[in-house]
Amino acid sequence: MKNRLSIKLFVLIAVVGMLLTGCNFDKSKETDSKASESETTAAGQVLNMVEASEIPTMDSAHAHDNVSFTVLSNVNEGLYRLGEDKPELAIASDDQVSEDGLVHTFTLRDAKWSNGEPVTADDFVYAWQRVFNETGHYASMFETANILHASEILKGEKSVDELGVKALDEKTLEVTLTAPTALLGQYLTFPTFLPQNQEFVESQGNKYALEASELLYNGPFVLSEWKHDESWKYEKNPEYWDAVSVKLEEINVFVVKEDATQLNLYETNKVDIINLSSASVDQYKDNGDFIALADSEIFFLRFNHNHEALGNENIRRAIDMSWDKKAHVDTILNNGSSALYGLVPKGFSVSPDGEDFRELNGDLNADTIEKAQEFFAKGLEEVGQDSVEITLTVSAVEGNDKTAEYLKNQLETNLPELSVDIKLVPVEQRYELETAKEYDMVISAWGPDYVDPMTYIGMWVTDGSANRMDYSNPDYDAIVNKINSENDPSKRYQMLLDAEKILFEDAAIAPLYQRGLAVLQRTNIKGLVRHPSGPDFSFKWANVEGE
Missing domain, CATH: 3.10.105.10 (Dipeptide-binding Protein; Domain 3)
Known part of the structure; x- marks a missing residue:
């Protein structure tokens, strides 16, 4: 289940003054003054977006909403990730399957966490077991994916350390199923299956994942700033194993709840993608930027x-x-x-x-x-x-x-x-x-x-x-x-x-x-992948044409 709490609205031009003041576009008196401070357009591969709500959680063991899923899937990576048209190997470079289809042996890449430590098989074992220990919303996904003993653990009949996941060595992870499933790669793209570094998580205690600095990242981007209820910022992760494929240098996200405010920002060229409210569709349906999406x-x-x-x-x-x-x-x-x-x-x-x-x-x-x-x-x-x-x-x-x-x-x-x-x-x-x-x-x-x-x-x-x-x-x-x-x-x-x-x-x-979705989107935003399941978007392949 993915409980989509809000609609993702992506935008292009960097609003420098807003970033410096930690703006909240929802405060109408502040909006006009901050917009007037924001005439400078940032150069380079910068994407700005507005989001209708705050990030509820950045702990993948607890995430259950669309906002969290999208952020987590862009700053972290599991064995598989959602590709441009299908699941593709990510932290895993290889997935060897036994003849009976019950055992998957994954070989991990030389990937790093944002603190420079290697991503290991133990990081997956710890994170997956932690979902059960934390009674995470999506523990049932392990049962759906036919992971061995997931059903019994959910019923309290077996202990969490009997889950069908084992680190054979630092770079080899073994996953055992109760029955073969052709959908395993799809399931493993889900944020619940992301790895976590045990030493770091435990060192943060109750503060883990509450702030940008209280997280580790192994994906295309890192969360460099998180001003609760106002904004957050992604920056390209130089430690990412496939950093050469990432074109965007920065993504800025502002919490903007009002449809009218979003439309005003689009019309004044402060933003470059919005989802239109029903009241505005007829006015803009003949606009060259208008896109109707299923x-x-x-x-x-x-x-x-x-x-x-x-x-x-x-x-x-x-x-x-x-x-x-x-x-x-x-x-x-x-x-x-x-x-x-x-x-x-x-x-x-x-x-x-x-x-x-x-x-x-x-x-x-x-x-x-x-x-x-x-x-x-x-x-x-x-x-x-x-x-x-x-x-x-x-x-x-x-x-x-x-x-x-x-x-x-x-x-x-x-x-x-x-x-x-x-x-x-x-x-x-x-x-x-x-x-x-x-x-x-x-x-x-x-x-x-x-x-x-x-x-x-x-x-x-x-x-x-x-x-x-x-x-x-x-x-x-x-x-x-x-x-x-x-x-x-x-x-x-x-x-x-x-x-x-x-x-x-x-x-x-x-x-x-x-x-x-009725969308207004300027034509120089390319490669922004919309997903029919899991996170709404992937930024990994996005770029601003002409920059």
Whole structure:
């Protein structure tokens, strides 16, 4: 799971005055004065970007959000990294696989940490075990990747030192699986699998990863500055093993929450890439800098299955069917997003025969308002209530309030017995409430961790860390387990399709939309790689044309 908390907005011209004063563009009075101080354009390969929120954590054992993933994946590197079009070997120079496919032996490059120490096999063993010791959000990724004993460790049946990872010597790492997986390279690009230097981590104690100086780096860039809630800065890492491929010298990131402020910065040539809000799309869609991009992030309603009414399948199904999803994306979002009637989005995955997953399974739980009302009436009878009052929890991010208001209006209009109260909370609080299951219904987002439908399907197993709503179906759990051990691509794909159908037969969730992006981007930014899974971007191959 990758919980995308915000949209990445990349920009080009270096704003020197802002860097020196640690600006926060969100403070409107400061913005104008600081912008006036920023007429000097930095020379050379410098990329500036704006980000809608602070970095929640730089500890790869705890990272669970899009901002952290993107930063971590550009300042650190694991055995594999996301390449320009597929996973590629990174710190590992070689991946030898045993005949039965269960043992991978990785040979490490002569890579260094930013303090000059070598990256060793022990750094991977320590970091991977630490994810379990720290009860990290993504410990389940080791189970998904079929790492030996990961399941038993998660259940408390084995100790963490029995995890299937072993340092044979300083430059040789052995990883043992419970079953072969062709997706191992994809899984290993995920930030949870990054190495950590044990001596350094332990020397920092509770301060580890709280500041730029309390981290070590082995990737294309280092984090040279981190002003919390204001800005952070990447600089090219001269110790990186493939530094010759890195063109950018510096990347500056400013926390800018307001859409209007971002647009003003673009129009005044202070920034060079922004994501447009729905209100601005029509004005700029004919602009030569305008780009419409498809995205694999989905938004959906997560139901608390312990709720007296929302625990009822017919009530959940009625909510899913009782509002106009197409009108929402066309009029409220207006940014290229598309209505979603399933779990796996369109254009994300194709079968071994080349057919799109979403096309194969079609629209699920799509019907008329009248049919939704029938389901709702049946559900009310089953729970013994005449009406239902629920609270809809929503992250307080610009634009979410409009979606929430639209949804409230549609549900209350089409299901008169339903009353919806909107509760806006900070992003992190929304996640905490989800984890504690202290909500009725919540608008959630999910971006893929790797390019395979299982990144969505695997969310809903009983007691899974991503479930966060107490949904449980033994048949669903069983088919997911079979998928994880099936080596025939066609059989496996059919099981993925069947699993999604089970989820919607239960009306476990209510999909809202597949995100689209409306972007303004100047044409001299080249090589900035956008990923369909994991971190949003890689800067390794980016450059500013003409510099």
